[in-house]
Amino acid sequence: MQKIAPFLYATGLHLSLVLVLVLGGTASIAHAQESPYIVAYDHYLEEPGSLELEYFSTFGTQRDGNDYHAFWGEIEYGATAWWTTELYVEGQTTFNDSTIFTGFRFENRIRPLQREHFINPILYFEYEEISGADKILKEDEGHDVEADHAVPNALARREHNHELEFKLLLSKTFKGWNIAENTLAAKNLTGGNPWEFGYAIGASRPLALKASAQRCSFCRENFVAGVEMYGGLGDRHSFGLHDTSHYVAPVVAWNLPSDWTLRLSPGFGLNDNSHRFLLRWGVSREFSGFGDMIARLFGSHKP
Amino acid sequence: MTTIQGAIIRLVSAAMLLALAVSPIWAQKDSARLKKDDSSVYDELAKAPKKAAARRNPLENDPEAVEAGANLFALHCSECHGATAEGGRKAPSLRAEPVRRATPGTLFWILTNGVVRRGMPVWSKLPEPQRWQIVSYLKSLPPAEASN
Numbered sequence: 001m002q003k004i005a006p007f008l009y010a011t012g013l014h015l016s017l018v019l020v021l022v023l024g025g026t027a028s029i030a031h032a033q034e035s036p037y038i039v040a041y042d043h044y045l046e047e048p049g050s051l052e053l054e055y056f057s058t059f060g061t062q063r064d065g066n067d068y069h070a071f072w073g074e075i076e077y078g079a080t081a082w083w084t085t086e087l088y089v090e091g092q093t094t095f096n097d098s099t100i101f102t103g104f105r106f107e108n109r110i111r112p113l114q115r116e117h118f119i120n121p122i123l124y125f126e127y128e129e130i131s132g133a134d135k136i137l138k139e140d141e142g143h144d145v146e147a148d149h150a151v152p153n154a155l156a157r158r159e160h161n162h163e164l165e166f167k168l169l170l171s172k173t174f175k176g177w178n179i180a181e182n183t184l185a186a187k188n189l190t191g192g193n194p195w196e197f198g199y200a201i202g203a204s205r206p207l208a209l210k211a212s213a214q215r216c217s218f219c220r221e222n223f224v225a226g227v228e229m230y231g232g233l234g235d236r237h238s239f240g241l242h243d244t245s246h247y248v249a250p251v252v253a254w255n256l257p258s259d260w261t262l263r264l265s266p267g268f269g270l271n272d273n274s275h276r277f278l279l280r281w282g283v284s285r286e287f288s289g290f291g292d293m294i295a296r297l298f299g300s301h302k303p
Numbered sequence: 304m305t306t307i308q309g310a311i312i313r314l315v316s317a318a319m320l321l322a323l324a325v326s327p328i329w330a331q332k333d334s335a336r337l338k339k340d341d342s343s344v345y346d347e348l349a350k351a352p353k354k355a356a357a358r359r360n361p362l363e364n365d366p367e368a369v370e371a372g373a374n375l376f377a378l379h380c381s382e383c384h385g386a387t388a389e390g391g392r393k394a395p396s397l398r399a400e401p402v403r404r405a406t407p408g409t410l411f412w413i414l415t416n417g418v419v420r421r422g423m424p425v426w427s428k429l430p431e432p433q434r435w436q437i438v439s440y441l442k443s444l445p446p447a448e449a450s451n
Contacts, residue, residue: 033379
């Protein structure tokens, strides 16, 4: 399995490219207006009927072990204006060790309120089926620390986690600034583990608030910059900041008129339990009309 | 892992995968609600609070606002409302009389809050000036032709 993992990963990437090409021919492309956050969530959901394909990478330094490159692919679909559903597939390469598939996640975000309010809540539910070798750091929870990632892949992958995760996403946009706060509670269904807690906060703003009269790639309004911070808050038996890791990460997104969004985020560990440095980047493309395309495939709508 | 835990995990996995599978169908069900002669789609305009409806467009004298608004409309709105705002299968015409009569503040309020139950997302993620630019574009549109 270890030997064929890179092959499976490459095959997965090829399949993703084929999917992008097929969708490019059948669904129209929507201009992305994406937030720059990689860990935090704001309160904006995917537009109904739109599909977004995303790829993210995280390079992490590792004390007492090998540095690593963790990656995930994400399929995000706007089922309705109040419900977005996502599927993640993830893996990692630990240098001088191996490349392995580490599992999948299935996530749903639901908007309970009809209109914009002073603070806008979103309810988040996720089911994860991941191995102990997962290193994507999509969230930081409980007593997760850097040393957890020093375990060799062959050993770490033997641990299988089936986890339920709930988040309350709070967000507000005012005068171009978005402020987001996420609180999470997670329960590993295997082995009688306690509830674990974590947080993420973020602030971001486009570099310009007015749109230019002409379409352009390098206009300031296409860039959104900000910062996010995230970390663990212990578990039910030992709630608090001791033995937890925390990160702060400047973030920037470039929303291209050619329908792609690029994100870049260097992250810095804030205590000795954290990785010293994380470099994250991502690329995504949104396809509107995906729901219509599926409906046409099954003949429920006539063009 | 106990048998009960295993059963719960399998049940949750199955339920979530089922939800993923049916979500595109759900979206179609929602979007299929719009009927051509359904004038109730414009009822939401009347729900704008008076204070919001009375807001003036700060960009009404900006010579570039209509052009910028047209670009924004093409990028974010035309997929549902049609290339020239004539309406589509999923969303109503924005050249119809109720929209033409609506104040700029009302249109801005609708853009900001969306009509989530009917499938229109909130657009407060667009900065305020961009939403006003879209309002400028909508206010510049000619009325729908009789054939529409």
